[in-house]
Amino acid sequence: MHYLSPEFALVFLVFIWMYWRAGWRYGPxxxxxxxxxxSYLFYFSFNWRFALILLIFSLVILGLARLIPDGYGGRRRWxxxxxxxxxxxxxxxxxxxxxxxxEALYWLSPLFNTxxxxxxxxxxxxxxxxxxFQGLAYLISIGRGERAPASWQHGLLHLSFFPTLLxxxxxxxxxxxxxIETELDRNITAPDLAYLLLLSALIKKVWLSAWLAETxxxxxFANPDGYHAIELICAVMAYAWQLFFDFSxxxxxxxxxALFLGFQLPRNFNQPYLAKSISEFWQRWHxxxxxxxxxxxxxxxxxxxxxxxxxQFNALVAMTLSGFWHxxxxxxxxxxxxxxxxxxxxxxxxxxxxxxxxxIAQIITFIFVCIGWLMxxxxxxxxxxxxxxxxxxxxxxxxxxxxGLIVAVLIFFWAATKAETTINRGTELLARWPWxxxxxxxxxxxxxxxxxxxxxxxxxxxxxx
Amino acid sequence: MYADEKDxxxxxAITLAAFLLLSLKLGALVQYFQQTHHIFLDVNPSAASADWxxxxxxxxxxxxxxxxxxxxxxxxxxxxxxxxxLGDAAIPQxxxxxxxxxxxxxxxxxxxxxxxxxxxxETKTETPAIHSPTGDTKPIDTAASVLPMADPNxxxxxxxxTPIELQAGDKVLLVGDSMMQGLGPHIVSSxxxxxxxxxxxxxxxxxxxxxxHYYDWPNTILQKLQSEKINLLIIFIGANDTWDIVINxxxxxxxxxxxxxxxxxxxxxxxxTAKAYNVRVIWxxxxxxxxxKMMDRVPVLNQIFESAxxxxxxxxxxxxxxxxxxxxxxxxxxxxxxxxRGKVMVRTDDGVxxxxxxxxxxxxLALSQLVLHPFDKKLAAKNNxxxxxxxxxxxxxxxASESSASSTQIExxxxxxxxxxxxxxxSTAKTETDSLPIIQENQE
Numbered sequence: 001m002h003y004l005s006p007e008f009a010l011v012f013l014v015f016i017w018m019y020w021r022a023g024w025r026y027g028p029x030x031x032x033x034x035x036x037x038x039s040y041l042f043y044f045s046f047n048w049r050f051a052l053i054l055l056i057f058s059l060v061i062l063g064l065a066r067l068i069p070d071g072y073g074g075r076r077r078w079x080x081x082x083x084x085x086x087x088x089x090x091x092x093x094x095x096x097x098x099x100x101x102x103e104a105l106y107w108l109s110p111l112f113n114t115x116x117x118x119x120x121x122x123x124x125x126x127x128x129x130x131x132x133f134q135g136l137a138y139l140i141s142i143g144r145g146e147r148a149p150a151s152w153q154h155g156l157l158h159l160s161f162f163p164t165l166l167x168x169x170x171x172x173x174x175x176x177x178x179x180i181e182t183e184l185d186r187n188i189t190a191p192d193l194a195y196l197l198l199l200s201a202l203i204k205k206v207w208l209s210a211w212l213a214e215t216x217x218x219x220x221f222a223n224p225d226g227y228h229a230i231e232l233i234c235a236v237m238a239y240a241w242q243l244f245f246d247f248s249x250x251x252x253x254x255x256x257x258a259l260f261l262g263f264q265l266p267r268n269f270n271q272p273y274l275a276k277s278i279s280e281f282w283q284r285w286h287x288x289x290x291x292x293x294x295x296x297x298x299x300x301x302x303x304x305x306x307x308x309x310x311x312q313f314n315a316l317v318a319m320t321l322s323g324f325w326h327x328x329x330x331x332x333x334x335x336x337x338x339x340x341x342x343x344x345x346x347x348x349x350x351x352x353x354x355x356x357x358x359x360i361a362q363i364i365t366f367i368f369v370c371i372g373w374l375m376x377x378x379x380x381x382x383x384x385x386x387x388x389x390x391x392x393x394x395x396x397x398x399x400x401x402x403x404g405l406i407v408a409v410l411i412f413f414w415a416a417t418k419a420e421t422t423i424n425r426g427t428e429l430l431a432r433w434p435w436x437x438x439x440x441x442x443x444x445x446x447x448x449x450x451x452x453x454x455x456x457x458x459x460x461x462x463x464x465x
Numbered sequence: 466m467y468a469d470e471k472d473x474x475x476x477x478a479i480t481l482a483a484f485l486l487l488s489l490k491l492g493a494l495v496q497y498f499q500q501t502h503h504i505f506l507d508v509n510p511s512a513a514s515a516d517w518x519x520x521x522x523x524x525x526x527x528x529x530x531x532x533x534x535x536x537x538x539x540x541x542x543x544x545x546x547x548x549x550x551l552g553d554a555a556i557p558q559x560x561x562x563x564x565x566x567x568x569x570x571x572x573x574x575x576x577x578x579x580x581x582x583x584x585x586x587e588t589k590t591e592t593p594a595i596h597s598p599t600g601d602t603k604p605i606d607t608a609a610s611v612l613p614m615a616d617p618n619x620x621x622x623x624x625x626x627t628p629i630e631l632q633a634g635d636k637v638l639l640v641g642d643s644m645m646q647g648l649g650p651h652i653v654s655s656x657x658x659x660x661x662x663x664x665x666x667x668x669x670x671x672x673x674x675x676x677x678h679y680y681d682w683p684n685t686i687l688q689k690l691q692s693e694k695i696n697l698l699i700i701f702i703g704a705n706d707t708w709d710i711v712i713n714x715x716x717x718x719x720x721x722x723x724x725x726x727x728x729x730x731x732x733x734x735x736x737x738t739a740k741a742y743n744v745r746v747i748w749x750x751x752x753x754x755x756x757x758k759m760m761d762r763v764p765v766l767n768q769i770f771e772s773a774x775x776x777x778x779x780x781x782x783x784x785x786x787x788x789x790x791x792x793x794x795x796x797x798x799x800x801x802x803x804x805x806r807g808k809v810m811v812r813t814d815d816g817v818x819x820x821x822x823x824x825x826x827x828x829x830l831a832l833s834q835l836v837l838h839p840f841d842k843k844l845a846a847k848n849n850x851x852x853x854x855x856x857x858x859x860x861x862x863x864x865a866s867e868s869s870a871s872s873t874q875i876e877x878x879x880x881x882x883x884x885x886x887x888x889x890x891x892s893t894a895k896t897e898t899d900s901l902p903i904i905q906e907n908q909e
Contacts, residue, residue, distance in 0.1 A: 226663070397555060439477075439481035446482075
C-alpha cells in the first residue's frame, strides 16, 4: 500500500478522523496507541514478515537502550556497542548478503573451482535502511547521555511512525520523540502548508518525475549508443531532476501526512541543485542522511579535528559509506567515492585560496553531481563506460526534443530559486480563504496533474534503498 | 475536551477534497481496484457508466486541439534540435533515383513493386540492389520484395516456421508490460551494438490486453506499423492480464470461455496487424509467477498465446520462457543453477519481475530466435550507411534458398552470458527448410 495509492488515501482519510476524535476525547496518549497500531498495520500490508522483523529490531534496540543507564547516574557502554553491531548485522544480512556472496564467488572462482556460498532467499524489508539508521541514532544518543530511554510504547512508535517508515526523513530522537511523548494536545498547526505540500508532491512525483522518466531517462539510458551526445547530456540532466522530483516529492507528501497528524518532520531537501559546492550540495540533498553520516561516521572518525590530510580521509570514508548505504552494488560505492573525491578536491581548491564566481561554481557543481548520478543510475560499470563512449557520438540524428528539455531544465532551476517564497506566500494567501475553497483548489490541482502526467502508477525510487 | 475549530476545518477541507476527487475519478478508481485487487466481480457493476461526471464533447475537442498544438511544437523543436546538432546533414535529402534518359528501364516506386505478382521467387543475385550514388541503377530485384503469404501463387506452400533473419538497418519493435521494460534494454543494446539493428522499445508498465480502454495495445501497434517500417515485433505481456475483463460493460471472470474468446481475439488482432504489414512476431510466453493469484492463471494465458501462434506459422513464433527461468521448467523459482556461476537469483522479491541476471537470460532467449549478422559501426559509417539515423538507406535481405544453405554458418549472436542448461538455444539453422524464407524489403 503505497502513499500515493487510492487505497492509502481512503484509509488515511478514515484514519485521521478516528485519530482526531480520539485526541479530542482522550488526548495524545490515545492518539499514540492508534498511530502505533496503524503503523504496524501499514507495514503489515506490505508483508507480515517485514512487520515482525521491525518489531524484533525495535524491541532489541529499545531493550538495549534501557540497559544503558546503570542506575547510579553513570552509563554502560556495552549495550550501545552491542546494539550497533546487531543492527548493522541485521541490515547487512538483508541488504548486503547476496551482494557479498556474488562478489566473493566472482573473486574466488578462479582460485577455488568448487567455491560456493549458500544463496539465501531473502526479502529486503522495504525501509530497513531508514529505520536502522533511525534506531541507531536513538541508541547512540542515549549512549551519549543526550536523553533518557523512552518508554516501550513511545520507542516502538518512534521507530515505526508510518509517514517516515518507508523512506525517511531519518528523524533524530530529539525531533520526533518529544512530539510523541507530549502531554499537550496536538494540533494541525499548518494545514495550509500541508495542502501546498500535497500539491507539490503531486506535481513533482506524478507529473514531472514520471514525465522525465518516460520521455528521457528510460529510453536513453536503455540504449545510450543510439543517441546523439547532446541527447545523452540532456538525459543525465533529466535524470538528475527526476531523482530530485521523485525523492523530494515523496518527502513533501510524508511531511504533509505528518502535518495532518499534528507532527512536524525535519527538512530533507533545500533546492540541492542551487548548491555552489559539493559539501553544500550534501547540506541541501537528503539532509537527514547527510547529517546522520556527519554525526555518526565523520565526527567519530575525527572529523576535521586532526591534520588536514586526516580530515580528507575522514570525508572520503564518510562519503563512501554513504554511497554503500544506498545499495549493495559497486556502482553505489564508486558513486560515494566520487563524491568523497569531489569534497577533497574542493578542500584543496579552498586551501589554495581559489575562488569562482557563484554562477560558475554552481554550474560546475551541477555537472559534477550529474556525472555522479550516471553511476548512481547504472546497473553495472559497463553501462557507465557505454554512456561515456556515447558522448563522443556527434553524428547520430537526434530524435528527442532536446531544445525543449533544456528549456524545461532552465525553468526548473529558475523555479528552484523561487520555491521558498512561493510556498510562503501561498500559505499566507490560503490562510485567508474559507476551507471549502481550499478543497476545490486542491482537487483542481490534482486533476490537472493527472491530466498532464503519463498514465500508470510509478514506484518511488528511494523505496529500494 | 472539545474539537479545535482550526483542526476541524482542516479535516473538512481534506475530506471534501477527497470526496470531490473520488466522484470525479470514480470510473478510474473502480477500474484500478478491479485490476489490482480483483474485486467488484460479485457486485458486477456496469463499468461503462461508472463516472458520475463526463467530459463534454467541447472540453474533449479543446483538449485534443491543445494536444495537437503541443505535438506540433514538439515536432518542430525536434527538427530544430536536429539542425542545431548536425547542421545541413539533418535536412533529409529527397531520394530521387537518377534515371538515365537513354535507358527507359527506371525502377518503379517500390511500393508498386510489392503488389506485382511475381512468378519467379528465386533471387538471381546475392548482392542487394541499391541505387549506387553514381547514378546508374540496376533494376530492383523484384523477387526480393515479395512475401510468401502476400503472393496468391504461393498459397499452396506448406506453412512452416521460417528463420527470422535481420540485417543491419532493420527495425525491431518491442511491446510489453513491466516485464518487457526489464529485458527490453538488453535487447535494444545488444541488437544496436552487435548487429546495427534499431529497436524501438514501446513497453509500458501496468499494461496488457485485458484493459484496452486503459491502454490499447492492438491499436498502438497498428499505428506504429503504419507510421514506421518494422521488421520484427517482439511481444512480452501477461503480468497484468490475470484478471477479469470488461465485456459489454460487465466484468467477466478470468478463464471463462467468454473471457478466453475475447482475449484470444485481441491476441489474434495483433498478429493479423503484423501479418498485414509483413512483420514477423516473436511472442514470449509469460514466465511462472511467484504470486498466488497469478500462479495458476499464467498457463491459461500462455495456452492462448501458443494456440494463436500456431494458427499463423511463418508469422508468429511462440517462445515459452519458463524453461529459461525455472529450475523445473514449470513452477516459479527465484534462483536457478547456471553451469559456471552456480545458483543465481533471477526473479525479484515481488514474484513477477526479473533481476538483471534474469533479464539477460530472457534477452538471450529472445535473441537466440534470430539469425543475425555481426555489424561494425565504424565500417558502416565509412560506407555512409548511417543505420541509426531515421533516413537510413534501405538494406535488403535477399536470402533465397541457395543463400539459406550458407546461413548455417552464420554466427548466431548471443549475449555474453552463460546459458543455463535448462535453456536449449534453439538453433535457427535446425528449423530451416528448403521452403521460402521470409524476404523483406525496407522501403524508406
